[in-house]
Amino acid sequence: MVTPWKILRRCTRTKDILEKDIEQKLKVSLERMGCLVLKFVSPGNSGVPDRLVFIPGGKLVLVELKRPGGKLRPLQKVWAKKFGKLGFRHRTVKDENDIRELMELVRKEVMANEVHTACVSDRSY
Numbered sequence: 001m002v003t004p005w006k007i008l009r010r011c012t013r014t015k016d017i018l019e020k021d022i023e024q025k026l027k028v029s030l031e032r033m034g035c036l037v038l039k040f041v042s043p044g045n046s047g048v049p050d051r052l053v054f055i056p057g058g059k060l061v062l063v064e065l066k067r068p069g070g071k072l073r074p075l076q077k078v079w080a081k082k083f084g085k086l087g088f089r090h091r092t093v094k095d096e097n098d099i100r101e102l103m104e105l106v107r108k109e110v111m112a113n114e115v116h117t118a119c120v121s122d123r124s125y
Contacts, residue, residue, distance in 0.1 A: 017095070019067045023050065026063065026099050033106050047075030049083075049090065055106050057113025063102070066094045 027037045036054040040062070049062040062083050064076055072080065072092060080090040091102055 017068050019065050019070070022067065022093060022095065022099070023065050025096070026051070026065065026093055026102070029099060029103055030106060033103065034110065035106060047073060047079050049076075049079065053102075053106070055109045057109060059109045059113075061089045061091055061102070061105070064090070064092045066092060068095045070094055 030037050030053055034056045038052045038054070040049055040052045042048045050065045051063040053061040053063055055061065062080075064072060064080070066072070080092075083090045089105075091098070091105075093099055093102060
């Protein structure tokens, strides 16, 4: 079986890596951590993020995927700013390092939720 890591490793040059390769790697990695990773399509609204990442504990991260070296279009920047003003996190993922950073964010959120849940469940009423 070809794993997403192997796909990225097979690409010897950065320009050989496609957005779909980054997307597959991100999806598999985050789903293994217990996240729900959904493709986000909003007819009539160009520039919205590619993926919604639902993190255990009720957190959400909006993810825009780009191939290495890719940049956000102006409309994508507008959406990122709008979501940020509403209190949602928005991340642009272009490569394995960005995937690792997002995985670390998810780990911290999951751990924080586990600590909070343990504290709440230990209370006697």
